[in-house]
Amino acid sequence: MSDTSEIDTLIEARWVIPVDARQSVLDNHAIAVHQGNIVDILPAHVAQAKYNTKKNVDLKSHALIPGLINTHTHAAMILMRGLADDLPLMTWLNKYIWPTESRHVDDTFVFDGTRLACAEMLRGGITCFNDMYFFPEAIAQGALATGMRASIGMIAIDFPTPYASDADDYLAKGMALRDKLQSNPLLSFCFAPHAPYTVSDQTLAHILTYADQLEVPIHIHLHETTDEIDISIKSHGMRPIERLHQLGMLGPNLIAVHMVHLNEAEIQLLQQHGCHVVHCPSSNLKLANGFAPTPLLFDQAVNVTLGTDGAASNNRLDLLEEMRLAALLAKATSKRADTLPAYHALEMATINGARALGIDAFTGSLESGKAADITAIDFSDLHLSPCYDPVSHLVYAAGREQVSHVWVNGNILLENKQLTTLDEADLHRRALYWEECIKSSI
Ligand SMILES: CSC[C@H]1O[C@@H](n2cnc3c(O)ncnc32)[C@H](O)[C@@H]1O
Numbered sequence: 130m131s132d133t134s135e136i137d138t139l140i141e142a143r144w145v146i147p148v149d150a151r152q153s154v155l156d157n158h159a160i161a162v163h164q165g166n167i168v169d170i171l172p173a174h175v176a177q178a179k180y181n182t183k184k185n186v187d188l189k190s191h192a193l194i195p196g197l198i199n200t201h202t203h204a205a206m207i208l209m210r211g212l213a214d215d216l217p218l219m220t221w222l223n224k225y226i227w228p229t230e231s232r233h234v235d236d237t238f239v240f241d242g243t244r245l246a247c248a249e250m251l252r253g254g255i256t257c258f259n260d261m262y263f264f265p266e267a268i269a270q271g272a273l274a275t276g277m278r279a280s281i282g283m284i285a286i287d288f289p290t291p292y293a294s295d296a297d298d299y300l301a302k303g304m305a306l307r308d309k310l311q312s313n314p315l316l317s318f319c320f321a322p323h324a325p326y327t328v329s330d331q332t333l334a335h336i337l338t339y340a341d342q343l344e345v346p347i348h349i350h351l352h353e354t355t356d357e358i359d360i361s362i363k364s365h366g367m368r369p370i371e372r373l374h375q376l377g378m379l380g381p382n383l384i385a386v387h388m389v390h391l392n393e394a395e396i397q398l399l400q401q402h403g404c405h406v407v408h409c410p411s412s413n414l415k416l417a418n419g420f421a422p423t424p425l426l427f428d429q430a431v432n433v434t435l436g437t438d439g440a441a442s443n444n445r446l447d448l449l450e451e452m453r454l455a456a457l458l459a460k461a462t463s464k465r466a467d468t469l470p471a472y473h474a475l476e477m478a479t480i481n482g483a484r485a486l487g488i489d490a491f492t493g494s495l496e497s498g499k500a501a502d503i504t505a506i507d508f509s510d511l512h513l514s515p516c517y518d519p520v521s522h523l524v525y526a527a528g529r530e531q532v533s534h535v536w537v538n539g540n541i542l543l544e545n546k547q548l549t550t551l552d553e554a555d556l557h558r559r560a561l562y563w564e565e566c567i568k569s570s571i
């Protein structure tokens with residue numbers, strides 16, 4: 130009888146950074162992957178004797194981290210990147226983005242845009258994204274064609290679009306899609322009412338009822354601009370968070386995106402109700418909105434995660450960059466260099482995102498029994514040597530160019546910087562096609 134176990138893949142690395150409760154960095158370790166899951170993390174020399182592997186991946190100058198989780202994006206908006214820059218949110222939306230969406234967005238646009246965005250996200254080490262956009266079936270099909278994990282928004286907005294006629298229609302379509310695809314292990318679902326200024330109390334109340342019944346998170350843009358707050362005070366006599374509070378929407382199911390303008394009482398409400406906050410620093414800075422007061426949220430132990438927002442406002446889908454920016458902004462505003470250390474930034478981009486999406490039982494950290502959602506960062510470039518602390522380099526010095534391999538559910542989707550499931554020439558052709566369509570209508 131053999132005393133070695135058969136596994137699919139053994140990945141040996143200079144460092145494994147599990148991002149688990151122990152906060153350790155494991156030197157010269159290996160991850161054993163079998164049938165899509167991590168089955169062991171152990172010293173590399175022990176792994177060689179213990180496992181018989183079909184595939185051995187030698188990454189001895191790399192760090193392995195949990196796949197990054199982009200907790201807020203509109204993937205297909207990548208097809209509008211650079212269409213309208215240097216504008217405040219409402220001008221950007223009303224004059225440029227919404228007119229373009231009404232003319233061009235259909236299921237083909239969303240499928241093509243989502244795959245293009247998946248290519249960029251994978252190259253940046255992202256394994257999972259939480260999306261809010263029209264034609265969510267095309268988002269799901271785009272993600273599945275790529276092999277990425279995705280949380281699909283069942284959107285609602287109180288105006289008609291080519292996707293749906295009214296709030297009931299949006300919700301019915303979203304829930305039918307969830308019924309159809311929820312057994313897929315790579316997909317999860319959220320309700321995604323767009324924002325307080327585009328969704329009525331009645332629609333929000335329906336969503337809350339459904340979300341409680343189905344135990345599904347609610348993903349919403351919230352407190353992004355001062356205009357949003359002023360509009361809410363004029364039309365509802367209160368700030369948006371207070372309105373959601375009165376509707377009973379604050380709770381551990383709420384994923385509140387942006388949260389730029391917050392007072393102390395509001396931060397306490399978020400803490401008391403266990404709400405999750407998605408910090409999108411690049412998008413907030415570019416639209417001149419400010420940025421979330423993360424040090425104050427950390428003081429109250431609110432779960433804060435990171436998002437890129439769409440590529441039409443960011444204009445990148447790069448969570449490594451968002452980690453660095455989040456760390457630098459938090460230090461600057463708190464005037465304390467020890468606010469948001471590198472390890473905390475990595476938690477925000479991984480396990481905190483998984484918690485917000487309710488998928489932390491099987492992803493978000495490198496642990497036996499969890500899915501093999503793994504990102505490898507190549508540390509052999511000169512600017513990463515010498516290295517005293519790989520987490521420091523990851524957050525403050527590395528870039529997405531160093532992402533070399535990505536696995537989702539044990540499948541390799543990026544291998545030596547090459548995408549394995551997407552045809553780059555085809556993505557390029559489709560991007561040029563949409564560029565022509567959009568240009569011809571401007
Ligand atoms: C209902 S689908 C999503 C909807 O949101 C728009 N959008 C993109 N970025 C933002 C943002 O930062 N704030 C508010 N709305 C945004 C997008 O264009 C879609 O219409």
Ligand SMILES: [Zn+2]
Pocket residue numbers: 201202203350386438439
């Ligand atoms: Zn957004």
